Amino acid sequence: MSHLAPTIPPPRKLSRETRRTQVIEATIEVVATQGYARTTLTDVARKAGISHGLVNFHFKTKDALLAETLGYLSEEYRQNWASALAAAGPSPAEQLAAMLRADFEPAICTPTRLAAWLSFWGEAQSRPLYQDRCGENEQLYTNKLEQLCADLVRQGGYHGDPILIARVLRVTCEGVWVDLSSIINPYTPAEALQTVHAAAMAFFPKHFGATGLL
Amino acid sequence: MSHLAPTIPPPRKLSRETRRTQVIEATIEVVATQGYARTTLTDVARKAGISHGLVNFHFKTKDALLAETLGYLSEEYRQNWASALAAAGPSPAEQLAAMLRADFEPAICTPTRLAAWLSFWGEAQSRPLYQDRCGENEQLYTNKLEQLCADLVRQGGYHGDPILIARVLRVTCEGVWVDLSSIINPYTPAEALQTVHAAAMAFFPKHFGATGLL
């Protein structure tokens, strides 16, 4: 047994944050595949390769685990579009294009994460969980989108209510996400982005074309 | 006690279909308020004012009850837009306007039903339940919407892919529904319809204005 190659003994004892993240990722997968209602701690533990009791050691209750998982997804999402904005050019059109495109980046737009989001949307409405964990980030997103639309309407000489335009763009992104989760008509993330661009082009034809920013 | 007004003693023994519909309506309410995961047969029975065993008598299993409830909602939705189409004028623009407006009629667009729909969307993705019960109706809806958009693009001299336009309009309706279910930013069904009209106006400016059909 005394192989000289230690084959990286996977540290049985992981650091607190590493373990928690591992459990949260396992939770995302289980929720995505089984749905919220049928997710059990045993499933999560098995997926993470640890014992059931350990899940309760790191997260006091099942509700706490699910709440933290939702917060984790929400924060991941916020950071994704925030860094996309930071990397984009300064004009309203460039910023808006970056924000729309961010929703379909591979890190965010995976079948697993989409399905998990959908499960949380469906279940959270009854409890204040969703607002607690995502309300603030969602407000940030909406505010930013409305601000960019308002800037673009003004600078681009467009007409229409920026609030309504921002809302259409936002729910188009959301709705296309839902479409991607339903198995029957599986269009690609590229087609999804194309759909969002069709909407942007309808409102801002001088700045957006069928393939994105002009 | 012998009041001459019999106050219609609620027939203890109801006809099969009446009872089933009553249980399904109770299920919608319970799912809407408690969410899919926390819905129990006991809750449904209590809401319907009957015993727990009777629910299992009429619907063999809990899954069957939820599946039939989803089918009931789907069929109700389909009939709503189908009769709206039948009542509307024959031109593509009139038909399209009727279809968009149908989503926000009081019979369909209630907080309870919206919340129930959202719960089913979130939970059904993992199982083929949703496709079984709604796939066909959803396909009918999408096909009709795409056909109307194609007609309107052709006859109105517009540009753009009717498939993408129909998709944007469809997910806008869906997304606005989701917005109406989240408690924090409660805009009215009227504002919701206004949002959809903003989208229609962006694609078909010669036929749609801020308040609907021109």
Place this chain on the structure above:
DNA sequence: AGTTTCTGATTGACAGACCAGTCAGAATCT
């Protein structure tokens, strides 16, 4: 009309399964 029979709806209690959370103790690290 009154009685009996039949059918199918309805109830309440029960059994089996499952699950979240607890805990005592083992393993591991500092």
Place this chain on the structure above:
DNA sequence: AGATTCTGACTGGTCTGTCAATCAGAAACT
């Protein structure tokens, strides 16, 4: 040694589905 992480078994509670008994009304019969 002391602290922290981790395991696996156990518990208390809840939920689903089943079943025997009950009951209301319809149908058939006298």
